[in-house]
Amino acid sequence: MAEKVIENNKVSVIGEIISEFSFSHEVFGEGFYMAELSVNRLSEQADVIPLMVSERLIDVHRDLRGSTIEAIGQFRSYNRHEGVKNRLMLSVFAREIRFLEEFTDYTRTNQIFLDGYICKPPIYRKTPLGREIADLLLAVNRPYGKSDYIPCISWGRNARFASGFTVGERVRIWGRVQSREYTKKLSETECEKRVAYEVSISKLEQDAE
Structure with a gap:
């Protein structure tokens, strides 16, 4: 059953480690650590992914x-308590790691598949230049009754299509x-620069059932 559930959240990223590992937490004596991975886009920009x-x-x-x-693994979320508020933290949870000597195929550096449920009404808007955008929050089930909450963003025709999705x-x-x-x-006087992580959608479909 658990293996079937894991099929609904699959991610593969290829990139360069750009930080040292820092301790995150321990489960049943097994330590988990965080690092930053710089993943190139075709546009020569890079995404820095936890x-x-x-x-x-x-x-x-x-x-x-x-x-x-x-x-290779899953895109996971957890709530971090900051004072009286919770902040959604996201990271790629690695199940497999492979070191690469040389890499040239940048078309497959960053791929994700999610199968989940809409848990907030989609937010549809247009930019000042007329570009259509829709923000979604997807709940993806995990074994043992847990779920990951993944922010997703869609563009153009996909955004128009996604704007009609309903909760559940x-x-x-x-x-x-x-x-x-x-x-x-x-x-009123204080601002802070932060980094958000999300899934940029290239294709989406409703469940046909």
Whole structure:
């Protein structure tokens, strides 16, 4: 049953490790660590994506900055408590890691598939230049009654299509994981630069059942 559930959240990213590993948490004596992975786009920009790995999967105590790896796993979320608020934290949870000596096929550096349920009404809008955008929040089930909550963004015809989705509706999404800088207003005089992570949708479909 668990293996079937995991099929609804699959991600593969290829990029360069650009930070040292830092301790995140421990489960049943197994330590999990975080690092940043720089993943190139075809546009020559790069997404910097948080990567979570087990100490049993990779030597987290070595300085692996500059190494190119392929990480295969799931895109996961958890709520971090910040004072009285919760903040949604996202990362690629690696189930497999492979070191690559050389890599040239940048068409497959960043791929994700999600099969989940709409858990908030879609937010549809147009930019000042007339570009159509729709924001979705997808709940993707995990074993043992858990769920990951994944922000997704769609464009153009996909955005128009997604704007009609209803809460509870099951949808499938293909795309890539992206990072985006934004400014968070903390008070009338104080702002903070933050990074948001989301799935940029290239294809989506409603459940046919």
